[in-house]
Amino acid sequence: MIVANRKPLEEIEEMIKGYRKIILAGCNECVTVCAVGGEKEVGILASELKLSRKKDGKEIEIKEVVLERQCDHEYIEQLRSFVDEYEAILSMACGAGVQFVAEKYRGKRVLPVVNTTFLGVTEEQGVWAERCQGCGNCVLDLTGGICPIARCSKSLLNGPCGGSTDGKCEIDKEIDCGWQLIIDRLKELNILDRYEEVIPVKDWSTSRDGGPRKRVREDLRL
Amino acid sequence: MTSGSHLERILGKKQFAVTSECGPPRGADPEVIRRKGELLKGYVDAVNVTDNQTSVVRMSSLASCVLLKEMGFDPILQMVCRDRNRIALQSDILGAAALGINNILCLSGDHQKFGDHSTAKNVFDIDSIQLIQTVKWMRDEGKFLSGEELKGVPRFFIGAAANPFADPFEIRVPRLAKKVTAGVQFIQTQCIYNLEKFEQWMARVREREIHEKVHILAGVTPFKSVGMARYMKNMVPGMDVPDEYIERLKAVPKENQAEEGIKICVESIQRLRSIEGVHGVHIMAIEWEEKVPEIVKQTGLHPRPSA
Numbered sequence: 001m002i003v004a005n006r007k008p009l010e011e012i013e014e015m016i017k018g019y020r021k022i023i024l025a026g027c028n029e030c031v032t033v034c035a036v037g038g039e040k041e042v043g044i045l046a047s048e049l050k051l052s053r054k055k056d057g058k059e060i061e062i063k064e065v066v067l068e069r070q071c072d073h074e075y076i077e078q079l080r081s082f083v084d085e086y087e088a089i090l091s092m093a094c095g096a097g098v099q100f101v102a103e104k105y106r107g108k109r110v111l112p113v114v115n116t117t118f119l120g121v122t123e124e125q126g127v128w129a130e131r132c133q134g135c136g137n138c139v140l141d142l143t144g145g146i147c148p149i150a151r152c153s154k155s156l157l158n159g160p161c162g163g164s165t166d167g168k169c170e171i172d173k174e175i176d177c178g179w180q181l182i183i184d185r186l187k188e189l190n191i192l193d194r195y196e197e198v199i200p201v202k203d204w205s206t207s208r209d210g211g212p213r214k215r216v217r218e219d220l221r222l
Numbered sequence: 223m224t225s226g227s228h229l230e231r232i233l234g235k236k237q238f239a240v241t242s243e244c245g246p247p248r249g250a251d252p253e254v255i256r257r258k259g260e261l262l263k264g265y266v267d268a269v270n271v272t273d274n275q276t277s278v279v280r281m282s283s284l285a286s287c288v289l290l291k292e293m294g295f296d297p298i299l300q301m302v303c304r305d306r307n308r309i310a311l312q313s314d315i316l317g318a319a320a321l322g323i324n325n326i327l328c329l330s331g332d333h334q335k336f337g338d339h340s341t342a343k344n345v346f347d348i349d350s351i352q353l354i355q356t357v358k359w360m361r362d363e364g365k366f367l368s369g370e371e372l373k374g375v376p377r378f379f380i381g382a383a384a385n386p387f388a389d390p391f392e393i394r395v396p397r398l399a400k401k402v403t404a405g406v407q408f409i410q411t412q413c414i415y416n417l418e419k420f421e422q423w424m425a426r427v428r429e430r431e432i433h434e435k436v437h438i439l440a441g442v443t444p445f446k447s448v449g450m451a452r453y454m455k456n457m458v459p460g461m462d463v464p465d466e467y468i469e470r471l472k473a474v475p476k477e478n479q480a481e482e483g484i485k486i487c488v489e490s491i492q493r494l495r496s497i498e499g500v501h502g503v504h505i506m507a508i509e510w511e512e513k514v515p516e517i518v519k520q521t522g523l524h525p526r527p528s529a
Binding site for chain 1: 303304308330331333335336344346347348349350351352355356367383384389390392393397399400403404459460
């Protein structure tokens with residue numbers, strides 16, 4: 001899933017400073033699972049914003065909605081019937097959702113509530129962690145199912161560097177050394193000898209380095 | 223000979239090599255490099271020039287190498303993968319060759335988190351092992367990574383670092399083997415304080431006969447004080463400082479600790495010289511270059527051979 005963090009309240013308030021009627025749109029997908037932009041969080045943020053305005057002796061009208069997804073036309077369309085009654089849209093979706101809503105309602109300011117951070121997993125209740133960088137050229141078959149791009153701080157394809165200590169990364173004792181994890185897994189799989197194969201220079205053109213990416217399936221197009 | 227390197231010639235003649243390093247200044251003053259050079263002149267066979275070490279911005283390694291080259295040194299250009307992609311790395315490899323630099327040390331580079339620009343974007347387009355491959359490819363095949371022909375081939379003696387003390391210990395020798403497969407010709411190790419562990423590592427190196435394929439230069443760094451020893455032990459990732467040294471330094475008065483640190487360093491070098499497969503020593507006297515001559519003299523490694 002896409003994992004995000006909510007921006008600080010002050011930053012959100014600054015964005016909507018001049019507005020008195022806004023839509024606050026949650027998203028029922030990834031940001032709901034990582035507890036940052038679902039129904040519950042929409043309610044909490046709306047209350048916070050109203051309370052804060054009240055303290056300053058001001059009012060704000062907030063239309064609270066939760067869309068099934070903000071990355072698909074049909075769900076974003078659901079704002080159409082009332083969008084004109086509001087001055088701006090605060091989107092609680094990931095960066096993709098914010099932009100897709102903005103593409104549809106071109107005359108409206110669409111503002112982000114969250115900072116989109118990574119593609120990850122729920123490691124345990126309340127803990128999410130990065131697993132993939134979407135490089136477009138998966139090497140998990142070579143590295144025991146653990147991604148060196150996402151999990152090594154230097155994205156080394158032939159790690160670990162000299163900073164690996166007690167299984168931890170040199171940049172932070174809380175971060176596992178990705179290459180220690182790879183080596184442990186290769187050992188478990190009885191293929192540690194594969195460690196000595198030099199992984200060649202990577203083709204990054206399938207990653208963001210190749211420019212904005214798009215995938216077209218002609219067989220699925222209408 | 224794969225290059226015009228003085229260091230390659232010394233090692234090729236099976237003479238015990240001495241290298242040291244020179245950290246470029248945090249400014250544009252060339253005199254800082256020249257002053258450090260003066261201190262080392264006649265005591266080392268080659269001198270490493272660090273590349274924005276610990277991710278702190280300094281004068282470029284290549285410019286500093288040229289200043290040392292002008293003084294008659296055989297500089298070792300350190301190159302990290304943190305700040306440049308394959309386009310810039312290959313370009314600088316060509317530039318260094320054109321300026322008469324013969325040695326290159328291929329490194330990953332410390333993470334920028336440790337430096338003075340911790341909010342920077344890092345690169346890591348290729349890693350240190352792939353950088354070794356790149357230099358070898360350019361030199362031996364006369365081509366760019368893209369496969370296109372070079373007009374004028376860079377001739378380098380290719381080096382890399384090895385840390386026998388980082389984790390996991392069991393892959394430390396396989397990792398060295400990987401660097402040898404990639405084409406490395408000489409290795410400078412991380413500072414060695416735990417000599418027993420280093421000897422274990424060397425035994426594994428010899429078991430696989432890797433010491434016959436690559437010249438290993440053992441890294442040493444003299445302690446200036448007990449405070450520095452404690453810092454190295456506790457704060458520097460991948461560093462293994464046995465307690466006995468801390469106790470030993472603690473036992474002498476503060477004003478004599480530097481001298482004791484030099485003594486420890488000289489003893490270490492003597493022990494390292496006796497290890498089969500160790501072909502030289504790399505003295506990293508961090509901002510203490512003036513002590514290198516003393517260390518070299520006390521270990522009987524002075525004068526240095528003319529080649």
